[in-house]
Amino acid sequence: MSPSWLYAFLVHKKIEFEIFNYIFYNFIDNGIGYGYGLLQITKQSLKILQDTNGEVKDFIFEDIRLKDLKNPDIAIPMGIRWLARKQDTATKKLGRNATHDELAMEYKGLLKSKTTYQSQSFKNYKGHYERLKKK
Amino acid sequence: MNVLRRSKLILIWLIFLFSCTTTSLKQANSFYLVTKVSKYGGQSEVIVTSDRIVIECGKYSEEYPDYYWFTLYLLDQNNEAIMTLSEIKHSIKTCSQKKKLAENILAKSKKIFIGVMSDALKPIEKISDDNFEPIYFKQFNKSFKLSQRSFQFAYLQGDAGACVKAVDTIEKNQPCPPEDFPIKE
Numbered sequence A: 001m002s003p004s005w006l007y008a009f010l011v012h013k014k015i016e017f018e019i020f021n022y023i024f025y026n027f028i029d030n031g032i033g034y035g036y037g038l039l040q041i042t043k044q045s046l047k048i049l050q051d052t053n054g055e056v057k058d059f060i061f062e063d064i065r066l067k068d069l070k071n072p073d074i075a076i077p078m079g080i081r082w083l084a085r086k087q088d089t090a091t092k093k094l095g096r097n098a099t100h101d102e103l104a105m106e107y108k109g110l111l112k113s114k115t116t117y118q119s120q121s122f123k124n125y126k127g128h129y130e131r132l133k134k135k
Numbered sequence B: 001m002n003v004l005r006r007s008k009l010i011l012i013w014l015i016f017l018f019s020c021t022t023t024s025l026k027q028a029n030s031f032y033l034v035t036k037v038s039k040y041g042g043q044s045e046v047i048v049t050s051d052r053i054v055i056e057c058g059k060y061s062e063e064y065p066d067y068y069w070f071t072l073y074l075l076d077q078n079n080e081a082i083m084t085l086s087e088i089k090h091s092i093k094t095c096s097q098k099k100k101l102a103e104n105i106l107a108k109s110k111k112i113f114i115g116v117m118s119d120a121l122k123p124i125e126k127i128s129d130d131n132f133e134p135i136y137f138k139q140f141n142k143s144f145k146l147s148q149r150s151f152q153f154a155y156l157q158g159d160a161g162a163c164v165k166a167v168d169t170i171e172k173n174q175p176c177p178p179e180d181f182p183i184k185e
Helices: A001-011 A014-027 A043-046 A066-070 A072-094 A099-107 A116-135 B001-026 B092-108
Strands: B032-037 B044-049 B054-058 B066-074 B082-083 B111-116 B135-136 B140-146 B146-158 B163-165
Touching: A043 A066, A066 A072, A072 A099, A099 A116, A116 B082, A116 B146, B001 B032, B044 B066, B054 B092, B054 B135, B066 B092, B066 B135, B066 B146, B092 B163
Parallel strands: B082 B146
Antiparallel strands: B032 B044, B044 B111, B054 B066, B066 B082, B111 B146, B135 B140, B146 B163
């Protein structure tokens, strides 16, 4: 994946990006849970995003530490790269192109979940999205 | 014999009467009230009595079995349980710590102030036909239906001032309630 592709993806996915920005804006500097920074990147995801032999080896980042994720200039590109990866995994799981809603659920690790939590979390996400569209 | 029978009837009647009075008294002191919603519906404030709150740490998803949701259930005015989720992945350790803190607040306070990142007055839109398990409230010794409404948790504060946020930060002196509360607009 080239940087220009990533930029195009960022522009194309502006709406989703804003949603995540909106949903997680109050989660900056989270040091206790598993997700870090503006886009709630987990330790495992951070490792994969820098692994030269990992699942995103065609476009990786280098020398990024957990605390660097507090910086939006670093967290946003990494989050978008992870979002691109999640688009691939969601498409594989579904056997077709994932919708925006499905991509959001895959990003949260809830695409195939059938629990009450998934259902209610999806409602919260849709609530934010509707408000965002009205603004 | 007649006197005995009459006393027995009076006793049964008194027991019935007292049990009814106790129940209605309990209900009168127990409430759920939405006090404020922000202009665009992004935040709401709710006051609820501690007996109407249940806290749990639930498994995040099949894909992430080591993660947990920090979850509150709020029993609303229609006696339906509103799932209030902290939209963040927790370890069992961090979730349990938060649960313990919140339960201490519930034990010491009657009135609980709750902030959510949701519109608490928006008409409920049913988007799934799922029929989920009812939620058990120990205080009422009864299970209640899960509401179609759901909230994103922001903070919980007792009337004595102690407070728990959805997200704890590594930086010191972060406010609780968080910056978006109390709602100004």
